[in-house]
Amino acid sequence: MFVNAMHVLHDQVVALAHDATELLQRLIRLNTVNPPGNERPAQELLRAELEEAGFECELLGATEERPNLVARLPGHAPGRRLCYLSHVDTVLADASEWSVDPWSGEIKDGHVWGRGALDMKGQVACEVAAACALGRSGWRPARGELLVVVTCDEEAGATYGAQWLCDNVPDKVRCDMVVNEGAGEVIDFEGRRLYTLCVGEKGVFRFKLVTHGRAGHASMPGIGDNALLRMVEVLSRLDGRQPPFDVYPVGVASLEALVDGPVSDVGAAVATALQAEPRLKDYLESMMRVTIAPTMIRASSKENVIPSQCVVRVDCRVPPGLGEDHVRRRVEDLLGAQATSGYTLEFSELIVGNSSPLDSELAGHLRDFVQRTDPGTDLLPLVLTGFTDSHWFRKAFPGCVAYGFFPQRAMSRWDTLPLIHAPDERIALADIELASRFFSELAPAVLG
Numbered sequence: 001m002f003v004n005a006m007h008v009l010h011d012q013v014v015a016l017a018h019d020a021t022e023l024l025q026r027l028i029r030l031n032t033v034n035p036p037g038n039e040r041p042a043q044e045l046l047r048a049e050l051e052e053a054g055f056e057c058e059l060l061g062a063t064e065e066r067p068n069l070v071a072r073l074p075g076h077a078p079g080r081r082l083c084y085l086s087h088v089d090t091v092l093a094d095a096s097e098w099s100v101d102p103w104s105g106e107i108k109d110g111h112v113w114g115r116g117a118l119d120m121k122g123q124v125a126c127e128v129a130a131a132c133a134l135g136r137s138g139w140r141p142a143r144g145e146l147l148v149v150v151t152c153d154e155e156a157g158a159t160y161g162a163q164w165l166c167d168n169v170p171d172k173v174r175c176d177m178v179v180n181e182g183a184g185e186v187i188d189f190e191g192r193r194l195y196t197l198c199v200g201e202k203g204v205f206r207f208k209l210v211t212h213g214r215a216g217h218a219s220m221p222g223i224g225d226n227a228l229l230r231m232v233e234v235l236s237r238l239d240g241r242q243p244p245f246d247v248y249p250v251g252v253a254s255l256e257a258l259v260d261g262p263v264s265d266v267g268a269a270v271a272t273a274l275q276a277e278p279r280l281k282d283y284l285e286s287m288m289r290v291t292i293a294p295t296m297i298r299a300s301s302k303e304n305v306i307p308s309q310c311v312v313r314v315d316c317r318v319p320p321g322l323g324e325d326h327v328r329r330r331v332e333d334l335l336g337a338q339a340t341s342g343y344t345l346e347f348s349e350l351i352v353g354n355s356s357p358l359d360s361e362l363a364g365h366l367r368d369f370v371q372r373t374d375p376g377t378d379l380l381p382l383v384l385t386g387f388t389d390s391h392w393f394r395k396a397f398p399g400c401v402a403y404g405f406f407p408q409r410a411m412s413r414w415d416t417l418p419l420i421h422a423p424d425e426r427i428a429l430a431d432i433e434l435a436s437r438f439f440s441e442l443a444p445a446v447l448g
């Protein structure tokens with residue numbers, strides 16, 4: 001009896017993985033490089049699949065070419081809403097750098113290859129294939145609703161995507177729990193095996209640094225006052241330096257989960273962790289502080305004119321909960337005070353990062369899944385140094401618990417990280433099987 005039940009489960013898992021793989025291949029073949037995105041054909045494909053499985057679907061968006069997909073499977077009674085969230089746009093790909101056509105969805109060496117395989121058409125396919133299998137099986141939530149939301153425009157700021165949905169049609173996407181991208185790969189650390197769980201994202205505080213001088217003919221350099229050279233001096237104060245670590249609650253809790261004990265000194269805890277796993281260096285050090293990275297520079301628009309102004313654009317990421325005053329202080333600690341140090345600072349983006357509690361009912365379900373399918377493992381909560389659509393849901397719906405989680409173990413975090421936004425992006429077939437199974441088991445566990 002038990003053996004038969006195991007066989008049925010195994011057959012279902014294999015069939016589901018097959019559906020998810022095929023759907024992923026079809027999604028990769030639809031080019032959704034953003035800009036321009038052009039997400040409509042991909043959204044129509046997903047809508048057709050979900051509608052056939054019993055979901056009520058709507059395409060909602062600011063423009064005809066770039067809709068978001070909102071699909072719902074209502075339950076037998078009112079209750080909480082669980083949302084499977086994903087985005088269908090991708091970053092660009094330079095085919096000459098790839099060993100396969102980035103829009104082929106080719107299967108080779110046990111992987112599906114193509115732009116978006118990891119970020120994040122793989123997860124789109126697993127979420128949608130699992131939701132469809134549940135719908136077709138006749139399952140309906142005992143209470144509440146399963147939402148599947150696939151956004152456009154995540155890779156270029158979410159103006160048309162998640163942000164648009166939460167601002168313009170909040171009632172359509174209001175929910176209590178979200179599972180989105182951001183983490184889920186396994187890492188081995190000090191003899192423990194941990195599945196990463198993204199519980200928050202850093203804020204984005206991009207700014208402009210400006211230096212001023214006086215224009216003049218470049219044939220007589222002394223006649224002007226070169227703003228570009230003034231900027232060199234300002235930027236040199238950033239060379240190799242970053243602000244000190246911040247002691248903030250979710251960051252400290254993440255560190256405590258990693259080193260498996262209380263943390264009283266963040267610097268010492270980071271050092272201990274890096275001794276055990278040096279590959280965590282860039283990530284952990286960025287997670288625990290404001291980061292400052294100049295990325296673009298502009299001065300004179302003519303070679304023979306000494307610039308009177310030089311503008312540098314700086315990407316700046318800030319731990320959740322910390323705001324403008326804190327960022328200004330951190331920048332001035334490195335560059336000197338604006339008034340006396342020869343530059344001015346102007347913010348172009350002020351997005352305060354947010355996070356969800358580490359302990360929640362949803363975290364319990366995720367932990368249960370990894371421990372059932374990979375005994376002896378646990379979750380490792382992390383704050384993402386980048387940004388995801390989860391931000392907009394936490395901001396719009398206070399109390400909504402939003403996590404990034406897409407379980408992967410055939411490829412570890414060290415295998416996937418270098419492939420995201422890079423050539424030869426690919427996902428393991430075994431991980432498609434694991435993740436699609438996860439999504440097919442989560443909704444009944446949460447919604448009954």
Ligand SMILES: [Zn+2]
Pocket residue numbers: 087119120154181
């Ligand atoms: Zn993504």
